[in-house]
Amino acid sequence: MVSLLAEAGIGCGIETTRGFDHGVFVPLKVAFPAADIPCVQLSLRSDLDPAAHLAAGRALAPLRDEGVLIIGSGNTYHNMAVMMRAMRTCATQTHGLDFDQWLAEAVYHPDAAERERRLAAWSAAPGARDAAPREEHLMPLLVASGAGGTDPGAKIFENRVLGAVQSAFRFG
Helix, strand or coil: CHHHHHHCCCCCCCCCCCCCCHHHHHHHHHHCCCCCCCCCCCCCCCCCCHHHHHHHHHHHHHHHHHCCCCCCCCCCCCCHHHHHHHHHHCCCCCECHHHHHHHHHHHHCCCHHHHHHHHHCHHHCCCHHHHCCCHHHCHHHHHHHHHCCCCCCEEEEEEEECCEEEEEEECC
């Protein structure tokens, strides 16, 4: 992984003492409860630059040919203030539908360059900052999209959680 990132001109280091982030631990605990698979966590860049996360995904794409599963764990809607208010008031309105629709269209786009352009500019999308006031929960999706190569993504799951739409996408 380090060599692929370096070949793409993306600097990185190796941290061996920190445990897994909850974005890695929780999904893997559910998917692989025996914890019997090797796992490497890629941290987000501190500047949260969308284009840089797409580039990191592109750099890691060759791992797919080696049978490596690349998971981008996060949330398509992560506005906890809105979600908690909806829970307290038993609100029935679903939040994030406009952004979720935009995101699905961007991910589905058949032209990889246009798909990346749209995803890199995600914060200008309808409802984007309502859905993701801070972008760290969305950046893993961009890494996964970059790793998906030229194949458009596909929405494989949609649910409502605490009054917000949550979706999952598959690439490649």
